[in-house]
Amino acid sequence: MFSNIFYGKNYYGDFGESGATDTDQAGKENKPGNDWPLWEVFIRSKQGLDHKHAGSLHAADAQMAIENARDVYTRRNEGISIWVVESRHIHASNPDEAGSLFDPANDKVYRHPTFYDLPDAVKHM
Amino acid sequence: MQMHDLEKIFADKIATEIKIEPRDWMPDAYRKTLVRQISQHAHSEVVGMLPEGNWITRAPSLKRKAILLAKIQDEAGHGLYLYSAAETLGVSREETINELHNGKAKYSSIFNYPTLTWADIGAIGWLVDGAAIMNQVMLCRTSYGPYARAMVRICKEESFHQRQGFDILYTLSKGSDDQKTMCQDAINRWWWPSLMMFGPKDADSPHTDQSMKWKIKRMTNDELRQRFVDMIAEQVKVLGMVLPDPKLTWNDERKHYDFGEIDWAEFWQVVKGYGPCNKQRIATRKNAWDNGAWVREAALAHAQKRKSRTDTHPSQNAAAA
Numbered sequence: 001m002f003s004n005i006f007y008g009k010n011y012y013g014d015f016g017e018s019g020a021t022d023t024d025q026a027g028k029e030n031k032p033g034n035d036w037p038l039w040e041v042f043i044r045s046k047q048g049l050d051h052k053h054a055g056s057l058h059a060a061d062a063q064m065a066i067e068n069a070r071d072v073y074t075r076r077n078e079g080i081s082i083w084v085v086e087s088r089h090i091h092a093s094n095p096d097e098a099g100s101l102f103d104p105a106n107d108k109v110y111r112h113p114t115f116y117d118l119p120d121a122v123k124h125m
Numbered sequence: 126m127q128m129h130d131l132e133k134i135f136a137d138k139i140a141t142e143i144k145i146e147p148r149d150w151m152p153d154a155y156r157k158t159l160v161r162q163i164s165q166h167a168h169s170e171v172v173g174m175l176p177e178g179n180w181i182t183r184a185p186s187l188k189r190k191a192i193l194l195a196k197i198q199d200e201a202g203h204g205l206y207l208y209s210a211a212e213t214l215g216v217s218r219e220e221t222i223n224e225l226h227n228g229k230a231k232y233s234s235i236f237n238y239p240t241l242t243w244a245d246i247g248a249i250g251w252l253v254d255g256a257a258i259m260n261q262v263m264l265c266r267t268s269y270g271p272y273a274r275a276m277v278r279i280c281k282e283e284s285f286h287q288r289q290g291f292d293i294l295y296t297l298s299k300g301s302d303d304q305k306t307m308c309q310d311a312i313n314r315w316w317w318p319s320l321m322m323f324g325p326k327d328a329d330s331p332h333t334d335q336s337m338k339w340k341i342k343r344m345t346n347d348e349l350r351q352r353f354v355d356m357i358a359e360q361v362k363v364l365g366m367v368l369p370d371p372k373l374t375w376n377d378e379r380k381h382y383d384f385g386e387i388d389w390a391e392f393w394q395v396v397k398g399y400g401p402c403n404k405q406r407i408a409t410r411k412n413a414w415d416n417g418a419w420v421r422e423a424a425l426a427h428a429q430k431r432k433s434r435t436d437t438h439p440s441q442n443a444a445a446a
Contacts, residue, residue, distance in 0.1 A: 035218045036425060055275075056209045058218060060421075061428035072202050075195075076282070095148050 038087040039065040041072075043079035051083050059084075139340055144270035147213040155339055158332065159269055160214050161230075162341065167207035168225045168232035172406050174200045176240040177249060185243060192289050193246065199282050206275040213271045226411050228398070233257075235318050237400030244297055244304075244311035250290015252312075252319040255357065258283050259349050260323070268340040291360070298364045312361070313369040320384075321392045323350040351381055358382045 036058040042051035054073045059065035065084040073079065093101055109115050118125060131150040138145060145151055174197050181197070184190035208218055224230035235253050240246065261283065264276040297308040324346040327333055336342040344352075354373075361368055372385035394400065 034421070036421065038212070055206060055278075056212070057205060060424035061431065064424065064428075071198075072205050075198070075202065092148070095146065096150075 036060045036064075039069075039084045040087050040090060041065070041069040042083040042085075043069075043073055044081035044083075045079055047080060051081065054078075056087060139268055139338075142340075144273060145268055146270045154335075155341075156214050158336060158339070158341060159272065160211055160216055162332075162336075163207055163211040163214070163272055164216070164221045164224070165231050165233075167204050167211060167221070168230055169236065170200050170204035170207060172225075172232045172236045172410060173253075175406055175409055176236055176238070176402075177246060179240050180243060180246050183243070184246075189293070196250070196286050196289060199286065203275075203279045203282070206278055207272075210269075210271040210275045222414065226407065226414065228407070231396070233322060234392070234395040234400060235322050237395050237402045237406060238314070238318055239401055241314075242307050242311060244294065244307040245315065247290045247293030247297065247308070248311040248315040250286050250288075251294055251360075252290075252315045252357065253322070254283060254286040254290060256319045256322045256353050258287060259353050259356075263343045263349065266340075266343055272341075291364075294364055294366075298366060308364065309366050312364075312366050316368050316370070317387060317391075318395075320350060320354070320387055321395075323347075323353070325389075325392070354382050354384050 037060075038056055039059055039062075040056050041054045043054045044051045054069070057065065057068050057072055059068050062084055066082050069082050069084055070079075074082070105111075132152065135145070135149070135151055135155075137143075138149070145155075177193060177197050177200075181190060181193055184193050208221060211221055212218060221230070225232065235256075240249070258280065261276050261280050265273055265280055267273045267276065294308050294311070297304040300308075324330055327345045327347045330346055333342065333345055337345065358368065358373060358375075370385045372383060374383050376383045395403070398404075
């Protein structure tokens with residue numbers, strides 16, 4: 001597929017399915033090739049909120065990734081919990097196919113509450 | 126999809142202020158420009174730690190030492206955000222760092238000047254970080270998503286850097302005659318190099334035009350430099366000090382400060398590697414990299430060994446919750 005030509009070179013977390021297969025050997029492919037694996041970091045800023053993507057970093061293993069993430073991304077109390085996942089394990093949708101992938105949601109305005117005209121007499125709905 | 130379709134999609138995104146993300150198609154020249162600029166920016170953060178590191182052990186009080194350490198640690202973090210942003214464009218960390226060490230990649234020339242007195246740490250925070258912030262605030266709106274996000278994070282942290290620098294100089298400006306002299310001397314030495322940080326004049330800047338079209342940059346070198354001069358010319362009055370430029374005067378017509386000509390011969394000399402500390406800076410970085418090689422290798426070997434153990438005896442891996 002044409003798009004592979006363009007996506008093959010990226011070794012970031014944001015892989016498509018084709019990218020992910022390409023980069024199962026990414027560690028070696030990523031010339032000159034002695035970098036520690038790349039990890040994506042997700043931070044929960046406070047109890048009750050979701051973990052949110054904060055950035056990425058290199059580490060030899062998960063424990064080191066968490067320790068480095070603490071030093072790099074939470075120096076000012078930005079987090080109370082950290083997730084790390086090796087970037088090569090992330091699968092992503094293809095931006096070129098975003099149109100057709102998200103199209104089914106476009107023409108269904110009746111999914112939104114504002115679609116319905118209610119009599120003024122109805123309160124709190 | 127045809128090539129010109131991809132180019133059109135890209136151009137439309139730029140025109141309508143939609144950020145470009147790592148997996149989106151982008152022209153090779155756009156990618157190359159970003160790799161060059163972001164990695165240069167990352168190197169500047171990392172090399173920028175060296176002149177300040179010179180004063181950690183000699184900071185005048187424990188408070189100042191703790192603040193300086195925190196600031197330098199921030200710079201390391203900023204380097205990492207930027208290296209990560211560069212990696213999203215398909216260059217490896219090691220490649221990027223190699224290019225710094227072999228001289229292919231540049232970093233901001235300002236860090237090739239020495240820090241001779243404690244007042245220099247104040248001047249760096251106030252002038253050097255102040256100039257960097259001008260540039261970085263603009264880059265928060267750059268067209269490449271990961272670069273813009275790194276910049277937002279950096280700007281949030283950077284404002285303390287400028288304040289702590291001003292605070293050092295302000296304290297000296299209220300001190301003994303010797304301390305006042307030291308304060309003025311640092312301003313004298315750092316003023317012109319700080320103005321050089323904005324790069325060549327627009328007419329001599331080969332990348333500006335295209336970078337503005339791609340919305341990588343939002344303001345030209347000269348526009349940013351003028352904004353910086355206007356800001357500092359006012360702040361220096363609070364210190365009771367002067368800027369070493371006899372031509373610095375308020376121009377009521379332009380509503381800007383006029384200022385003298387930068388010594389461009391010096392600028393190019395330092396860019397080309399002949400500044401006071403160019404060799405020393407690169408040698409220090411290479412040394413740190415080479416001396417850390419065994420640590421990087423050992424950590425990887427250790428991780429692989431542990432992984433092979435858990436592969437044969439799968440243990441209770443804590444599930445993410």
